[in-house]
Amino acid sequence: MRFNQLLTLMAFAFATPSQAQFDRKTLSVSGGYLYSYHFNAPEGDKPTVLLLHGFPSSLYDWRKTIPDLRAAGYGVIAPDLRAAGYGVIAPDLLGFGETSKPEAVEEYVLSKLSAHVAEILEHENLTSVVGVGHDFGAPLLSRFWNYYPQYLSKLAFLAATYRAPIPWDVEAMNNATEAAFGYPIFGYWYFMNETTAPETIIDHHESFSSLIWASVPGMWRTHVCPVGALKNWVETDQIAPKPDYLSDEEYTTHKSIFEKGGYRGPTNLYKAAQRNIDSPNDAMIPAKNVIVNKPVLYVAGGNDDIGRPELAVKAVSDGANSGMVPNAQVKIIEGSYHWIQVQKPKETFETLDAFIKEA
Ligand SMILES: *[C@@H]1O[C@H](CO)[C@@H](O)[C@H](O)[C@H]1NC(C)=O
Numbered sequence: 001m002r003f004n005q006l007l008t009l010m011a012f013a014f015a016t017p018s019q020a021q022f023d024r025k026t027l028s029v030s031g032g033y034l035y036s037y038h039f040n041a042p043e044g045d046k047p048t049v050l051l052l053h054g055f056p057s058s059l060y061d062w063r064k065t066i067p068d069l070r071a072a073g074y075g076v077i078a079p080d081l082r083a084a085g086y087g088v089i090a091p092d093l094l095g096f097g098e099t100s101k102p103e104a105v106e107e108y109v110l111s112k113l114s115a116h117v118a119e120i121l122e123h124e125n126l127t128s129v130v131g132v133g134h135d136f137g138a139p140l141l142s143r144f145w146n147y148y149p150q151y152l153s154k155l156a157f158l159a160a161t162y163r164a165p166i167p168w169d170v171e172a173m174n175n176a177t178e179a180a181f182g183y184p185i186f187g188y189w190y191f192m193n194e195t196t197a198p199e200t201i202i203d204h205h206e207s208f209s210s211l212i213w214a215s216v217p218g219m220w221r222t223h224v225c226p227v228g229a230l231k232n233w234v235e236t237d238q239i240a241p242k243p244d245y246l247s248d249e250e251y252t253t254h255k256s257i258f259e260k261g262g263y264r265g266p267t268n269l270y271k272a273a274q275r276n277i278d279s280p281n282d283a284m285i286p287a288k289n290v291i292v293n294k295p296v297l298y299v300a301g302g303n304d305d306i307g308r309p310e311l312a313v314k315a316v317s318d319g320a321n322s323g324m325v326p327n328a329q330v331k332i333i334e335g336s337y338h339w340i341q342v343q344k345p346k347e348t349f350e351t352l353d354a355f356i357k358e359a
């Protein structure tokens with residue numbers, strides 16, 4: 001063996017949890033878009049887990065979750081845990097990572113994204129999966145259930161809750177959260193809705209990235225959540241301290257994925273939602289598909305200013321009272337901020353594993 005080949009092999013063997021442990025595949029879906037996704041088959045008849053990332057994220061942010069869930073080998077982050085043997089399917093969503101990035105806002109409606117997810121599952125012959133959605137992956141998982149409930153055996157929402165297919169009213173959401181918590185949670189949506197937001201973010205990328213990962217109590221409620229706060233933060237190039245749970249390499253890798261792909265597609269997710277472009281499609285969803293009659297888990301970070309634990313607790317009682325989500329439970333991960341699966345990978349794995357195993 002040549003010395004160079006040996007070095008390459010060693011580099012793989014000792015790769016830090018970066019892109020190396022993904023088994024990437026591609027599929028061309030309707031609209032002609034190319035999706036990049038990780039897929040590993042389960043061991044025997046164990047279930048397969050569908051992971052849907054949020055914003056600003058990608059398949060990369062499941063790098064600590066996939067090794068512990070997947071079949072074959074040993075967990076990378078929690079090396080005492082043998083990989084659980086589950087199948088895992090995890091796409092880069094439209095606009096993110098290595099998947100296509102159309103410019104038009106209308107392409108990012110959740111009805112279309114749900115159809116793409118269904119096509120990927122069909123292609124892999126997956127008829128039933130446990131769905132997991134983090135952040136904006138949660139409304140997508142909700143809509144995937146509404147449009148294609150046949151594919152989901154259980155649903156887990158991280159840092160967010162089930163959202164019924166009703167029009168988005170960001171002003172009302174802000175009023176309600178301001179009344180409950182003293183600050184409006186969704187003020188940053190108005191910035192996302194601006195046409196030039198993608199360029200503004202890239203022009204101040206270090207400032208934006210540092211805030212995304214900030215793990216300082218109350219930082220998001222001051223600098224992300226109120227109307228105008230996030231835009232002001234980046235335009236004045238403020239920098240938040242680096243969190244202790246992210247290495248410099250991980251921080252840089254995450255940032256470089258967005259430097260390459262930009263924020264046009266990713267912010268279109270918010271634009272499509274806030275402008276209610278999907279409402280005519282959502283209005284056609286059969287009433288029975290709005291009810292989630294499968295087991296539901298809400299996982300909340302105790303310190304998350306956006307996916308607040310109180311909202312998850314309330315979603316459980318509201319879902320039971322209305323009968324819309326009759327079988328939901330909540331797990332709060334203390335000390336965690338918004339990026340639960342990145343900050344608390346072991347707890348995330350153990351929580352999902354217990355949920356998947358529950359009869
Ligand atoms: C799915 O199943 C079909 C029919 O059994 C088979 O031809 C196809 O190769 C399978 N696809 C994958 C990706 O395994």
Ligand SMILES: *[C@@H]1O[C@H](CO)[C@@H](O)[C@H](O)[C@H]1NC(C)=O
Nearest residue numbers: 169170171172173174175176
């Ligand atoms: C939100 O609150 C403002 C200020 O009280 C009020 O003017 C507005 O009508 C409210 N909007 C909604 C949608 O509830």
Ligand SMILES: *[C@@H]1O[C@H](CO)[C@@H](O)[C@H](O)[C@H]1NC(C)=O
Nearest residue numbers: 170190193194195271274275
């Ligand atoms: C979002 O942007 C669109 C297009 O510029 C605009 O028509 C709409 O009023 C904006 N929505 C809000 C709530 O600002």
